[in-house]
Structures are given as C-alpha cells and as structure tokens.
Amino acid sequence: MTELKVLEGKKLTVIGYGSQGHAHTLNLKDLGMDLTVGLREGSKSWEEAEKAGVKVKKISEAVKDADVVMFLTPDEAQPAVYENHVKDNLKEGAYLGFAHGFNIHYKKIVPAGKVNVFMVAPKGPGHMVREIFEKGHGVPCLTAVYQDISGDTKEVADAWANGVGRKVGIIETTFKEETETDLFGEQAVLCGGVTELMQAGFDTLVEAGYNPEVAYFECVHEMKLIIDMVYEKGFAKMRDSISNTAEYGDYVTGKKIITDKTRETMKQVLGDIQNGQFAKEFIDETETGYKFMKGERSKYSDSKIEEVGSKMRQMVFKGSAKNHM
Ligand code: NDP
Ligand code: MG
Ligand code: MG
Secondary structure (H helix, E strand, O other), X not given: OHHHHHHOOOOEEEEOOOHHHHHHHHHHHHOOOOEEEEEOOOOHHHHHHHHOOOEEEEHHHHHHOOOXXXXXXXXXXXXXXXXXXXXXXXXXXXXXXEOOOHHHHOXXXXXXXXXXXXEEEEOOOXXXXXXXXXXXXXXXXXXXXXXXXOOOHHHHHHHHHHHHOOOOOEEEOOHHHHHHXXXXXXXXXXXXXXXXXXXXXXXXXXXXOOOHHHHHHHHHHHHHHHHHHHHHHXXXXXXHHOOHHHHHHHHHHHHHHOOHHHHHHHHHHHHHHHOOHHHHHHHHHHHOOOHHHHHHHHHHHOOHHHHHHHHHHHHHOOOOXXXXX
C-alpha cells in the first residue's frame, strides 16, 4: 500500500499484546511491516505473541532501536511503564503513539521534547479491529498529533491508521477531543447509560410481576436489533421499520425517560471529565487495587438479569452457535 510508505524501512514497536496490541501488530505484520512487540518477561502475552510468529523483546529492548513506538498497555499501567522502560530508551526523533489520549491529555505522561507524539484510535474493540481486517475490511480510526518535531508526524499517524484500519477512513481530532468525547460516550451513553437503561426497564417489569424472560427479551435482547437498524440506516429508517404504535410511544415516552434533568446530569458528567475530576477518581480507584470495580463486578455477575440472560442466550444461540452478544 502506497499509504504505508512512510513506515517502510522503519523499525516499529508495539508495547502490549492485548486487545488493541494484537490487532495493531498482526494487521501491520500482514501488510509486510517490520514489527517487534515489547512485553514484560514471562507473561502470558509473550507466549501468545511468539505463537503468532511475532518478534518479542523486553519493553526496554524493544523501544531502544525503534523509530515508531505504539503504546498499547492499559491506560493505568502506562505512566509507570513509561517511566521505567520507555522514557530513557526512546531515541531522538522517535514517534510515540497512543490509541487513547488519556495519559497525554491529563499529563500523566509528559514526553520529552525530543520525540513526536501521535494517536491512532481505532473506533472499535481490538478483537473486532482484527476480525474485520481478516475479512478484508477495516474500521475507521481517529488520528491526532500532539507533538511534531520531525515535521511528518501526521503522515506517520495516517499511515499507521491506514494499515491497522485498512484505509477505511480517518477522522482527524485532537488528544483533548478524543479523550473527553471517548470518556463521555462510554460513561453517559454506550456503557453506563445503556446498561442502566436496560437494567431499569427490566427491573420495572419484573417488579410489576411480569415474566423475567419476557422482560429480558423486551428490554435487553431486542436492543441489538433496534441498534443494528440505527447503525445501518439511521433513526428515521429504524422508525420506518417499527410499528406506528412503537413509533408513537417512542416520541412521547423517550423524553419522559431522558428528561431535562438527565441532560443536566450529562453536562455535569462532561464537566467532571473536562476538569480532570473523573480521571483523578479513576486513578485513585486503580491505586486501591480496583476495590470498587471488583465489588460491582461480583454484584452484577450474581444478578437476576444475568441469570435470565444466560438462559436466553442458550435458547437463542442453541448453546453452540457463536455468541455475538
Ligand atoms: P489490554 O488490557 O488488552 O492490554 C494488555 C496488554 O498490556 C498485555 O499484553 C499485557 O501484558 C500488557 N500489560 C498490562 N499491564 C502491564 C504492565 N504493567 N507492564 C507491562 N505490560 C503490561 O489493553 P487495551 O488493548 O484494552 O488498551 C490499550 C490501549 O488502547 C489503551 O490506551 C486503551 O484506552 C486503548 N483503546 C482500547 C480499546 C479496546 O478495544 N480495548 C479501544 C480503543 C482504544 P501481560 O501479559 O504482561 O499482562
Ligand atoms: Mg474508551
Ligand atoms: Mg416490542
């Protein structure tokens, strides 16, 4: 691919071989790039990367002679990995990449003046980035440049995005915009908003005495079917497909659920993301060893909704078909 020219002949390192790490590495490797993965010794991912035929080195060694270093460990692990293994090994003029702006934007990592800093954030979970690529397609990527001392950091970011996302599309952004919108989207809408909405709907029906299995279908299972229509055709076409009864109820009831108060709360949530309060709380949580998160995980895994969901999935997928949910 001519779009990858700027990466050809450069030594490329990916730190981490998890969700994003394996996808960036294998996609670029399939396109003929020279890649090394940097990992801590003796880890599970070291074994996995070697099994996939990827060169693996200790992080400090992998960074030492690299021209481009893509940093793909979990966000909360990055500042210490940067301090201990990356900072002093990055060569002058190297390009340091991220898939999310968190640490740069909140200044948990302050890269030296001598390196270029960019972002390529594929708009999809890592395993999808790889799966879609293997099928010959790609996912769009956001790109951004934070620090450009060599004058061609945008070309490097675009080339990386074109490789990982198979040229599907690039949307230019900034570290600030990507970080704040990503955090807001996952908290208020995609993860926090949607799961609480489904949970509240399910609880309302079950508490009123309805069959939990019916409640699950209405409030959880069918979510995917509606969202697939929105994804493929937009709101109007989705509303075309549902009954007039459903469409009328949609218009009159949606605004009773997502009220002015909800919108006000969304603004507060965004405010806490913008002023760094959320980032601080998350970092404090990691320092407790994820005490709160572990409690929430076990609370949810024992919940009625998950119990019913597991039964429903066995029925829908007949226990054997691939589980796409
Ligand atoms: P993962 O949790 O999947 O990363 C795991 C990898 O990081 C493993 O190889 C693991 O190695 C290594 N690792 C973990 N902790 C350490 C450590 N302390 N020192 C050294 N290596 C470590 O991360 P993600 O792929 O989810 O996230 C990577 C980046 O991509 C983040 O910036 C994230 O925000 C961003 N991103 C993620 C998306 C996703 O789909 N998950 C989507 C878009 C952006 P080991 O086997 O040694 O533990
Ligand atoms: Mg995110
Ligand atoms: Mg219905």
